[in-house]
Amino acid sequence: MVIDTMSEVPSLILDGNSPRNFSRLNRASIARNSTVARLLPILVSEVRRTGQTASKYFPAGRDEHMQRLIAVPVLGPSGDVHAVAAWAGPLHEPLPRMPIIGALSWTPSGVVTTTPPAQFLFRDPSGDLLTGHTIPQMLSHFDIWDDRATFLEMFNVTKLSAPAPTDQWCGTATKTYEDGSPHQLFLAARATGTGTARVVRAVVADITGGVDPSRPDLTLVAIRHMPIPPGHALALCDLKTGFVHEWLTAPTSPLASWRHHNPEFSVDDRLAVANACFDLASGLADTASIRAHVRFSPTSEWIELVGHWTLLMAGDRPQALIDITPLSTIPTPVVADCPMCQDMAQNNSPAS
Known part of the structure; x- marks a missing residue:
């Protein structure tokens, strides 16, 4: 089982291969044993505090065969404990393979x-x-x-x-x-x-x-297979967060490298983009067109573009499809010190 420790109160997120939606620890299959149910929160707290594997031993029933409960930390990128993997079973049995x-x-x-x-x-x-x-x-x-x-x-x-x-x-x-x-x-x-x-x-x-x-998400499948005019890119935008979560271009397009960098809009254009998101999300408009300037690092050149926004879905999570066309020359590579941009520029050059 896997226990979430990313919040103050630990919760069950996996029981074997079965997902659990941040359930209470006493819902875990190993917590059917009353001793395990009592020891589990104590052990999880210890592992969370120390970042080290910990275990407890206890007799099981009248025959007094010893059992063990073991908990292993799952460390995050910064070294904090994101989760704890736990297992309980007879002491003489080998430990299962850690997932x-x-x-x-x-x-x-x-x-x-x-x-x-x-x-x-x-x-x-x-x-x-x-x-x-x-x-x-x-x-x-x-x-x-x-x-x-x-x-x-x-x-x-x-x-x-x-x-x-x-x-x-x-x-x-x-x-x-x-x-x-x-x-x-x-x-x-x-x-x-x-x-x-x-x-x-x-x-x-x-x-x-x-x-x-x-x-499969049939809408997403359709969008990913839409024909894209040369020199254009298509973006799927979540309007309430302003997040572009799909970026679609021809594989050899210089616009393909824009996918792995977050855009920075010029100061004058940020309000126009925010207003477009708000108008479409609130139902004030079904379409919008914006001329803006973006770059992908503080030292990159500004790129002028035009984006035509079309509302795809309203409701609680409104989405828009944006057809983007650069109006100025795209630097090659887009971000000079990015290895991926450099590789893409080289692979897409006429000589290659």
């Missing part, structure tokens, strides 16, 4: 930092390290990401949403590994803080075969 459990954290702008186990489970097909990726770069490698709208709601980016963002989310995500096999990953995430101090932390584990496969 691969990764940990991640995101900044308010959606830039991720990971641990090596999370890197292994997410497996960027290009072999690039996941740390430093943006939300659209990360999501682009998944076939399905359940309840994406609620996941995005944890990121308090533009404060366009009147209600407070959600502070917890759990769901499954499906991706195809390099050998062609589909894998279903379970993630549980919690967010703390507000504004620029907000941090979203998560744990991830492979539960392939443990639950029924998720149904």
Whole structure:
């Protein structure tokens, strides 16, 4: 079982391969034993405080055969304990193989930092390290990401949403590994803080075969297969957070490298972008057109572009599709000191 320790009160998030929605610890299968139920919170608290594996031994029933309860920390990228993996069984039995459990954290702008186990489970097909990726770069490698709208709601980016963002989310995500096999990953995430101090932390584990496969998001499938005019890019934007979570271009387009950097709008254009998000999210408009200037690092050149926004979905989580066309020359590479931008510029050059 896996116990979430990313909030003050620990909760159950995985029982074997079965997801649990931040349930109480006494709902765990091993907590059917009254002694385990009593010792488990004590052991979790110790592991959380020390960051070290801990165990307890106790007799089981009248025959007095000794049992053991062992708890192992799952450390996050900054060294704090994101979760605890726990097991209980007879002392003479060998310990089961520890499942691969990764940990991640995101900044308010959606830039991720990971641990090596999370890197292994997410497996960027290009072999690039996941740390430093943006939300659209990360999501682009998944076939399905359940309840994406609620996941995005944890990121308090533009404060366009009147209600407070959600502070917890759990769901499954499906991706195809390099050998062609589909894998279903379970993630549980919690967010703390507000504004620029907000941090979203998560744990991830492979539960392939443990639950029924998720149904594909047909809207997302259709968007990812839309024809894209030359020189254009398409973006799917969550209007309440202002988050672009899908970035679609031709593979050889210089616009492809924009996916793994967050854009910075010029001071004069930020209000226009925020107003467009608000107008579409609140139903004041179905379309919008904005001419703006963006760059992708403090030392990069400003790029002028025009974006045509179309409301796709209203309701609690309004979404818009943006057709983006650069009006000025795109620097090559887009970010001079970015290795991925350099590789893409080289691979897409006429000489290559």
